[in-house]
Ligand SMILES: Cc1cc2nc3c(=O)[nH]c(=O)nc-3n(C[C@H](O)[C@H](O)[C@H](O)COP(=O)(O)O)c2cc1C
């Protein structure tokens with residue numbers, strides 16, 4: 001299990017309970033803590049009110065892109081089809097991030113209830129919670145919770161004598177990094193080969209088995225019961241103006257690591273301080289934000305709010321919800337090279353610009369850190385990255401360019417030291433000559 005980092009008591013605890021429950025599958029204890037109150041209210045108020053409440057709360061998807069949840073709910077709800085699905089994306093693609101799994105293990109009823117409320121709102125016939133097959137404890141707990149809720153008449157046939165059925169299944173899925181992408185996940189759920197599809201049509205209009213499907217990250221769904229019970233105004237007062245609520249952030253760095261529930265919009269500096277800043281008081285050099293295809297930001301940007309739009313403007317993204325702290329011993333160029341190689345290896349191969357282009361990008365990175373680069377490599381990097389962004393079929397291709405493009409944007413001097421002077425100022429890249437006096 002991941003260490004949960006304690007946060008200031010005045011920060012809201014919407015996703016993870018502040019004190020861990022002895023048995024998170026215990027329905028009686030969960031009901032004492034208001035579980036299924038949101039579902040009761042949604043049944044009473046009806047789909048239009050529920051969707052209006054989610055819209056008023058300005059809830060945005062936590063799976064990375066930050067798309068407004070209510071907009072998707074409306075599209076699915078207004079679709080012509082009689083068969084609709086809700087898919088809770090609990091895949092957790094980034095292998096170094098455990099937020100979604102921890103949520104499923106520690107607060108399974110919140111995810112189940114959130115998905116059930118969403119299903120009522122969009123009038124879906126089935127809810128599928130997709131979880132990594134290796135997250136066996138999460139799967140066990142979810143199934144135990146679903147069985148207990150069905151026995152209590154809170155899920156299954158004729159929920160709370162409302163005439164509505166809410167069928168929930170847990171689907172273990174297994175695959176590579178890309179499987180978390182929604183169009184691939186849907187194919188996996190249909191037992192088909194996992195490659196992304198051109199969008200539009202988006203899953204909201206044509207998803208699972210060709211039917212309108214609401215795909216929503218499990219953190220997005222877990223916030224829903226809280227919003228219904230506490231009201232959209234209370235939710236909108238947490239987090240930032242553009243993105244209310246909280247998010248699970250995985251912190252990793254020389255001084256410590258763990259998972260923290262953080263209000264959206266919290267300055268990066270404050271989030272990092274939760275895990276201790278840098279080891280032995282060493283200066284922070286860079287922050288990798290958003291996972292392996294994240295952006296590398298310099299220490300000067302540590303006051304940037306952790307928010308979808310502010311991070312995007314800085315060249316990074318929320319992505320998988322991870323922040324990695326690198327101190328002055330790290331070589332940013334080598335880090336960017338490593339990340340690019342990893343991302344290139346994840347490309348599914350469906351489209352040629354991504355299949356070939358991301359490899360070429362990784363090769364340039366390789367040349368740069370081994371002292372075999374060419375003076376034109378800086379221009380080539382910029383041109384190739386722009387081409388990859390323009391040709392992307394799925395977001396993976398676009399995001400793969402981020403480590404190197406943010407490296408170029410913020411650490412250009414270090415990059416040019418490598419390319420033009422065959423020097424690694426941090427003394428990490430070999431056989432590149434090391435600048436005098438900088439060897440640690
Ligand atoms: C390469 C890649 C991997 C992704 N992995 C995940 C994932 O593990 N979990 C997730 O919820 N969304 C992931 N997404 C985003 C999903 O495609 C989708 O946007 C999201 O599940 C929608 O839910 P939300 O609106 O609540 O964020 C990934 C996207 C890409 C491009």
Ligand code: SF4
Pocket residue numbers: 178195196346347348349350351352354355392393394395396397
């Ligand atoms: S852009 Fe890359 S990862 Fe996405 S479909 Fe094309 S080859 Fe696959």
